[in-house]
Amino acid sequence: MNALSQADGLGEDVRQTLDVDIACAGFGPAMGGFLTTLVRAWSVNPADPAFESAVLPGMPLQVLCYERADDLAAAVSGVVTSARGIRGSFPDFKPEDVPMSAEVRDERVLYLLDPIGASRRPFGMRVADSVLRALSRAAGVKDFAFELPWTPAFLHKNGGLLLSLGQFNQWVASKVMETGLVQIWPGTPIAAPLMENRAVTGLRLADQGVDKHGTPEDCYLPGMDVQARLTVVGDGPVGAVGQAIDDALGMPRGHAHREWALGMKFVIELPETAERRLEPGTIWHTIGYPEPEIFGFLYAHPDRLVSVGIFVPSWMHDPSRTAYRYLQHFIQHPALWRHLKDGLLRSWGAKSLEESGRQGEPFLCGDGFARIGEGSGSTNVLTNSGVDEAWTTGVQLGEAVIELLRAGKPFTQENLTATYAARRRASWVEHGAREAEHARGGFQQGAVRGLIGMALTGLTRGRVTMQGPTPAPWLQMRRTEDPKEKLTRESAVRLAMEDGRPLHDALLTARGWPEIEFDGKLLVTHQDALLMGGKVQASPGFADHVFFRDLRVCAACDEKTCVAMCSGQAITLGSDGLPTFEREKCVHCGACLWNCSHSMDGEHSNIAFQAGSGGLHSAEN
Numbered sequence: 001m002n003a004l005s006q007a008d009g010l011g012e013d014v015r016q017t018l019d020v021d022i023a024c025a026g027f028g029p030a031m032g033g034f035l036t037t038l039v040r041a042w043s044v045n046p047a048d049p050a051f052e053s054a055v056l057p058g059m060p061l062q063v064l065c066y067e068r069a070d071d072l073a074a075a076v077s078g079v080v081t082s083a084r085g086i087r088g089s090f091p092d093f094k095p096e097d098v099p100m101s102a103e104v105r106d107e108r109v110l111y112l113l114d115p116i117g118a119s120r121r122p123f124g125m126r127v128a129d130s131v132l133r134a135l136s137r138a139a140g141v142k143d144f145a146f147e148l149p150w151t152p153a154f155l156h157k158n159g160g161l162l163l164s165l166g167q168f169n170q171w172v173a174s175k176v177m178e179t180g181l182v183q184i185w186p187g188t189p190i191a192a193p194l195m196e197n198r199a200v201t202g203l204r205l206a207d208q209g210v211d212k213h214g215t216p217e218d219c220y221l222p223g224m225d226v227q228a229r230l231t232v233v234g235d236g237p238v239g240a241v242g243q244a245i246d247d248a249l250g251m252p253r254g255h256a257h258r259e260w261a262l263g264m265k266f267v268i269e270l271p272e273t274a275e276r277r278l279e280p281g282t283i284w285h286t287i288g289y290p291e292p293e294i295f296g297f298l299y300a301h302p303d304r305l306v307s308v309g310i311f312v313p314s315w316m317h318d319p320s321r322t323a324y325r326y327l328q329h330f331i332q333h334p335a336l337w338r339h340l341k342d343g344l345l346r347s348w349g350a351k352s353l354e355e356s357g358r359q360g361e362p363f364l365c366g367d368g369f370a371r372i373g374e375g376s377g378s379t380n381v382l383t384n385s386g387v388d389e390a391w392t393t394g395v396q397l398g399e400a401v402i403e404l405l406r407a408g409k410p411f412t413q414e415n416l417t418a419t420y421a422a423r424r425r426a427s428w429v430e431h432g433a434r435e436a437e438h439a440r441g442g443f444q445q446g447a448v449r450g451l452i453g454m455a456l457t458g459l460t461r462g463r464v465t466m467q468g469p470t471p472a473p474w475l476q477m478r479r480t481e482d483p484k485e486k487l488t489r490e491s492a493v494r495l496a497m498e499d500g501r502p503l504h505d506a507l508l509t510a511r512g513w514p515e516i517e518f519d520g521k522l523l524v525t526h527q528d529a530l531l532m533g534g535k536v537q538a539s540p541g542f543a544d545h546v547f548f549r550d551l552r553v554c555a556a557c558d559e560k561t562c563v564a565m566c567s568g569q570a571i572t573l574g575s576d577g578l579p580t581f582e583r584e585k586c587v588h589c590g591a592c593l594w595n596c597s598h599s600m601d602g603e604h605s606n607i608a609f610q611a612g613s614g615g616l617h618s619a620e621n
Helices: 029-044 084-089 123-134 165-177 240-249 324-331 334-340 387-407 413-425 428-436 441-445 447-459 483-499 503-510 526-532 551-556 561-565
Strands: 017-025 063-066 078-081 106-112 145-147 161-164 182-185 190-196 199-205 208-210 216-221 225-233 260-269 282-287 295-300 305-313 344-354 369-371 535-537 546-548 571-573 579-581 607-609 615-617
Touching (some): 017 029, 029 387, 078 295, 165 182, 240 369, 503 561, 546 551, 561 571
Parallel strands (some): 063 182
Antiparallel strands (some): 260 305, 295 305, 546 607
């Protein structure tokens, strides 16, 4: 189903409309920055005629924000950030005002050796491992980990903030809404933007009272059309509004969404008897394990809580890549396990990250709309930083909107380009994005080359890079023809048939990864993590938001990477060998969208991801 034509032919005369001044899609850091900037300017002088509503004269601006998630604290990321933009908005910010927050105090980079021998390491990394093992005492190798003697300047966040994004979003939302100028509506998925030619005129909310295919039932309620002078798009990299605008307008020349990663993490309560306490604000970045392509992290929050996670990138060419079990092996690495052992799983989450950076930047603005945040290509792929950049793009748009309101100018492409886009181009966000633009170019040729390329880019501030072509995500999967790997896969198939486990899980076992010994507290099954780590829910009456465009393509697919990378095991194989989707398990991470190995048109994968309700909710994420 095309989101732009949802409910066509069902009688548009029954579809209600609402006129507002500004309609906002999604509530995250970028939208928090935008709304904070807007309400602060209004609060200084509510009688300022610039802030009078054009759709409701005599009243202040009518500003509505719609968020898919059922809870404004339902983010899925513990984040470490330089907080340059956030502190600009909140110069007196105190970490103790937001749960799980701390100032960054100690930052390290660890190279993790493989203590098991199952990691698929390239030759260069095996040589490095051998040297470090031979010189372990002199090199300071401890618990199969080598700490880099210095943290590269481009990774430094010292003086910045460690945040729970869920808690921070909730704190920001409360401050925005207490002014009375803005309404934020959670649990309200948006089906698509309203468009006339190349202009955006508002938002269409998702239909309710439909079956999973979108067919109206007895309680059918067409989604409202929200007509707006300005539509602010901040619904993230897999949001329905951003996708629809990209489809309608295309991308700027040379730009494309091709680099992705799935971030998955645990929030763990450390035991009181932990061997060595991790001070709040302790930050570890890791490379090398459980696979060379997988980056990891450990962030220490107050109150004996830590966020521990991994990033599984699209340039990990193995089509049997997975995340949950790799995360379990990661936390059991000796360098981490000495702190985490006997801990308790408090929360769990996963999210797709758009890692194309500036190369994935869409058209930032047009007649009636502007795009902010991660979906606008703001992430800095060199510094691994996105939240502060997203926040700052929201602030920049807020300042631009205020300028246009005071000048009495409409929200046209020309005016938004001269105000919002101009601010962004002249800012530190743009400067950093240009330095980082080709930082990931080497990873298509392997992990070692990619790491060298990142180091060169960072040390030379983008002047020296390892540029290379980046194919579409479905072309980045490279199934090996190695006879040994074929035998391993055959062994995994037999194991999966014997005990009913997922194929990708069986494949890791066949490759030599040890079975996970569940303890019921921290090491738990994937489904138990869904129950222990928050709540996963999908409100009834909405259509499925994930569907397969052509099941004949799925039938011919050998990889089934969508199944392996589904964070909530919402996509499984049916008895007929075809993938099936259970939205009651979906955490809305969006990984399926870029982990399909087939495309029918060269533009989209065979999986569609559109508006939907529910997802994973935990304020500790």
